[in-house]
Amino acid sequence: MTVPTQIRTRFAPSPTGYLHVGGARTALFSWAYARHFGGTFVLRIEDTDLERSTPEAVQAIIEGMQWLGLHHDEGPFYQMQRMDRYREVIGKMLADGSAYHCYSSPEEVEAMRERQRAAGEKPRYDGTWRPEAGKTLPAIPEGRKPVVRFRNPTEGEVTWNDVVKGSITISNRELDDLVIARPDGTPTYNFCVAVDDWDMKITHVIRGDDHVNNTPRQINILHALGAELPLYGHLPMILGSDGEKLSKRHGAVSVMDYPAQGYLPEAMLNYLARLGWSHGDDEVFSMEQFTQWFDLDHLTKSPAQFNHEKLDWINNHYIKQADNARLAELVRPQMIKNGAQFDGAPDLQNVIALMKDRINTLNELSVAAMLFYRQPAPDAALLEQHLTDAIKPVLAQFAEQLSSVEWKKETVSAALKEILAAHKLKMPQLAMPLRLLITGQLQTPSIDAVIVLFDRAVVLDRLKKYL
Structure with missing residues (x-):
């Protein structure tokens, strides 16, 4: 793969909800590719969906990126702050004929699609208002504001070499003249994305494969603008353990659910890096290693499966470190x-x-x-079971030794073994009641290690309470 001299990648979420796991992986791969080549990672907030975009969602996305440590080099840029630029480009496209005003009402467009469905054809805009040589356009309905449509090529194909999926070809006959500006002048998603990628000189667009259908439209718009095309790579979706699309029923899907559940960001990054990318058999690696290794040639074409047990294993590794x-x-x-x-x-x-x-x-x-860090409250039934009349004198003798022994694990362990040997007891016979009296529970790390973490007076007080 030919790599441009100046790599520029972007992460461009729509702020309609939290930063989900799939979006975080997309951000990670885009960030890592820029870091690998010493390039630039751009954060862009695609907030033109006014009904669904919220400031809270913007904040959730930024917080998720900050928690993961995926720091952007430029941005965040907000599409709603670039309206003047979009209107400027639309004006030029109207002037050069690559876009045109369409006065068809939504009801008329739906009616034409219904006729096409009835005829067994693919529903699409039929070009009523598309200017053609020798064509007479209808009379403009009084008082109706037009949309602006992109004049999509009617012949030929759109082909791109997807860095994940390989060569993809879409016939232009499959694409209709999409709306690039609404009646109020607000530009639409695919148009804004194309202009932004052009203006921001994005060289690599790494995103989820739910955007594959948008790509030929954006490529055609970029061609019409005379812009250089970025390389596109569409990542397969992340599935749950049951093979279905990852959703809330599989557990947490918002990135910020994971710190709340006790995961470290470096563990989450390491785990996400392995969802759809590999470096031999390496499972655990730092982000420094990842950015050194990362390339687009080892992205997998098949969907990745989210495995909580594997995430737990990696988190355990990072907690230990x-x-x-x-x-x-x-x-x-x-x-x-x-x-x-x-x-x-x-x-x-x-x-x-x-x-x-x-x-x-x-x-x-x-x-x-x-x-x-709490007062022990041993269960009465467990006390009856483990604090027997036979073991109480042994515990008292051990408590007496503890009052004078050097307060470190090795000497406490030696005293414990000495008293076990003297009374011909096995470790659980003494360790279990010790655990109960000192901590209130039967499951703890090695009892000698637990004892020496407490102050000597605390241990002796807790033993004497029951002896």
Whole structure:
């Protein structure tokens, strides 16, 4: 593939909702391609759909990009702030004959389509107002404001070499004269996209394959403007685990649901990078590695499948690698909501160092860490089962050793083994009641590691309460 000297990619979402997973992957690939070649990544907000576009959606998109760390080099540009430019281009197209006024009402257009459907033809605008040599146009209806239509070629084909799908050809006979400006003068989506890509000198358009049908229309508009064409690449959709299009019933589809569920941005980026692109058998890699490796030749043509178990596995990897101070800052607010008491409790960074290997999300980490930040309340039935009359003297003897032993894991572990050997007990016989009395639960990391995280006085007080 020939690569232009100055790569310019863009991410151009419509602000009609949150930044979804598919859009985030598109942004990631566009960003990575620009970074790989030292190019420019442009953020453009396509907000001409006035009925559905909202400031809240714009903010949600920008927040999602910021969380992922996909920082743009130019923008954000808003189409609604470029109306003068669109009107200027439409004026030139009307003057040179590549566009024309159409006075057909919506009802008349629908009626012509109904006639075509009845005749077994593809429904389309029939060119009533399209100027042709020797053609007499109808009388302009009084008081009716026209739309502006693009004069699409009637012969030949539109062909482009899609960097994902390969060569695609669409006959111009399949395309009608699309509306490029509404009666109030507001330009339409395909026209704005073509002008923006031209003005912003976009070299590569990477987007979802739901835009394939828009591409021949945009190419024809760009040809009419005398503009150089970008290279197009249309990414297959992301499917759920059941093979259906990813939707809310598969879980979170908004990118900002994932930090709320305890995922790290680097894990999300790593996972998204593998949805439709590969570098050998590499599964885990940094964004620095990704941008070094990324190319368009290894994008897959088949749909990718979103697998939450795989995302959890990658998130677990990044949590294990993450700085404990950073993790503490991330989980502390949730722990406070859950009633965590930090005064006199173990240092949260030390707790995280002990707990993080065994969890998949920050939410799981915040729940698991709570055993160090709340008063234990052992279940009565479990106490009856594990705190037997036979084990109480052993616990008392161990508590006495703890009162003087050096307060580190190795010495506590040695004391534990010594007392087990003296009483011919197995580890669970002593560890289970210790866990219950000290933490209130049976499932914890290694009991010696748990004990030394608490202050000595706290451990002794909790044991003495039941002995």
